Amino acid sequence: MAGLSARDHQGRVAARRRRHGRTHGAGAGRLRQGGTVMNMHPRATGPLVVGLDCGTGGARAIVSDLAGHVRGTATSNYPTTHPRPGWTEQNPADWWEAACAAVREAVARAGAAPDDILAISADGTSSTLVALDEAGQPLGPAILWMDTRASAQARRMSQCGDPALARCRAGVSAEWMIPRILWIKENQPELFARTRWFVEMADYIAYRLSGRLTLGLNQASNRWFHGGLAGGWPTGFFERIGLAGITERFPSDVLALGAPIGPVAADVAETMGLGRRTLVVCGGTDAYVAMVGLDVCRPGRTAFITGSSHLVLSVTDQPGEVPGLFGPHPDCVVPGLYVLEGGQVSSGSIIKWWHDHFGTALCHGEDPYTAMIARAAGIPIGAEGLVALDFWQGNRNPYTDYDLRGAIWGLTLKHSPDHILRALIESVAYGTENILRTLSANDIAVSSLTACGGTVRSRFLLQMHADVSGVPINVPQVSEASAFGSAIVAAVGGGAFRDLPEGAGAMVREDFVIEPDREAGARYASIFEDYRATHVALAPLMHAKVRERAVPA
Known part of the structure; x- marks a missing residue:
């Protein structure tokens, strides 16, 4: 496809920066809208970048200048279907329609x-x-x-003992790509035979934007067993699990996060309101791109991504494994660095479950989320003797055990629904602390967390996490870290910055910091030990119950 080379784009950026200056718009008035800093400009002028976050519920677009001022945002949702128990699907056509709508509206709102x-x-x-x-x-x-x-495919992979499993000693996740491809081969052989290419969501969107089919190194490294810039595909492992020759169905161009792909397709430019020379830049997995939006791009920094699930992502320059965590994934964000990953499958989703089933009924005439969290905040630390486990959809880390289940014990006639919610919220904080303790036990020090997502909307939830883990939590001005991270990635790919650390350092600004309360932390510490002991005591019962239910009647 004809268009500008990366060098041409860099020259174009330099010319624009000379005209406009890197800090264009820095002195303009600002307002806060939905956690995002919006500049009050009647019309934004370039150079501007667009970050597109295709999440679980919809597409969100952010238009930003190179100083990190957000000029326009928009969201467009798409549906999810559950055709069978345990199955969850979406239509790629819905993604594209939502992506076009979100970008078009964000660009219009930016006046660009x-x-x-x-x-x-x-x-x-x-x-x-x-x-x-x-x-x-x-x-x-x-x-x-x-x-x-x-x-089932993930369990078989976990048991094969191949060296490719070094970054997931606790087990292969059923959420990952290679088990899914193997499932298709074994259960839908006709679909497998017809498939020429297997790609991720971000790769598909990049393909629709540019017309060029690529695979992002970011997702290939952290979910496809790729060895990073110095490695490659573990073909022996693929042969061992029954996927010999599968790499022929992967795009041959595996690009690093922030690498230029090519100019936007002409019809797409017209649909989205982009320029014919707008460059499409390789993106990646939402949570890992959020690390860029949080300026977590250097060793010693840790991102705390919160939402339906929680992720703790630590950057390190050491290749050592941490039992119970995933990684270290090489080159998946910054070349030459590694990312260690710990996650909670169900975290914010537990609170949503409570809201959906009980919150509305218990909080008459009030905003249910605000009211129920406020009521839980009024309950003493420890919920007067209640202990809960956050394993409602199993445990991703550090146990990687999807047969675990949620639990709560210690109930008496003294306890109210507010006590139960308090215990559930605490269990989420203890799940995060369990991951941080695993890092600490392996000499990976976490001195602070930089957070984004749903939790940052609640000072109570942030304070609890800070108190339980004993570390300060930094919150940046732009809370939509995935979309904003994609905007920074676009700026780096367009030549505005030398690399991702420089781009994030220039565009991300801190909003506030939550400092831990040491006295509260000491009270949480003893309950955390009860949390871990509860897992030890109940895990055999949970495993037995899952096996019992798996036996055909």
Whole structure:
């Protein structure tokens, strides 16, 4: 496809920076809207970048200048289906329609001319699998990240003992790409035979933007067993598990996060309101791209991504494994560095469950979320003797045991629904602390967390996490870290910055810090030990119950 080279784009950026200055708009008035800093400009001029976050519920676009001032945002949702228990699917056509709508509206809200848009980059949900035919058309619904149909394949992979499993000693997750591809081969052989390309959600969006099919090193490294810049595909492992020759169905161009892909396709530029020379830049997995949006791009920094699930992502320059965690994934964000990953499958989703089933009924005439959290905050630490486990959808880390289940004990007639909610919220904080303790036990010090997502909207929740873990929590001005991270990735790919650390350092600004309360932390510490002891005591019962239910009647 004809267009500017990366060097041409860099020259174009330099010329624009000379005209406008890197801190363009820095002195303008600002207001806070939905946790995002918005500049009050009647019209934004370039150079501007677009970050596109394709999440579980919809697409969100952010238009930003190179100083990190957000000029326009927009969101467009898409549906999710559950055709069978444990299955979760989405339609790639719905993604694209929502992506076009979100970008078009965000650019319009920014008052940006098409030629002002330097570059665009997209992130997507992790391990959301798309099967494409020879012409690049989806062969059916995409398998969403939370789909668990490939559990049996993941268990078999975990038991094969191949060296490729070094970064997941605790077990292969059923959420990952390779188990899903193997599931398709074993359960839908006709679909497998028709598939020419397997890609992730972010790769598909980049393909639709540019017309060039690529695979992001970011997701390939952390979810596809790729060895990073110095490694490659573990073909022996693939042969061992029954996927010999599978790499022929992966795009041959594996690009690093922030690498230029090419100019936006002409019809796409017109649809989205972009320029014909707007550059498409390689993105990646939403949570890992959020690390860029949080300026977690250097060793010793740790991102805390909160939402339906929670992630703790630590950057290190050491290749050593940490039993119970995933990684270290090489080169998946910054070349030459590694990321260690710990996650909670169900965290914010537990609070949502409580809201959906009890919160509305218990909080008459009030905003249910605000009211129920306020009521839980009024209950003493420890919920007067209640202990809960946050394993409602199993445990991702540090146990990697999807047969674990949620639990709560210690109930008496003294306890109210507010006590139960308090215990559930505390269990989420203890799950995060369990991951941080695993890092600490392996000489990976976490001196602070930089947070984004739903938890940052509640000082109570942030304070509890800070108190339980004993570390300060930093919150940046732009809370939509995935979309904003994609905007920074676009700026780096467009040549505005030398690399991701420089781009994040220039565009991300801190909003506030939550300091831990040491006295509260000491009270939480004893309950955390009860939390871990509860897991030890109940895990055998939970495993037995799962086996019992798995036996056909």
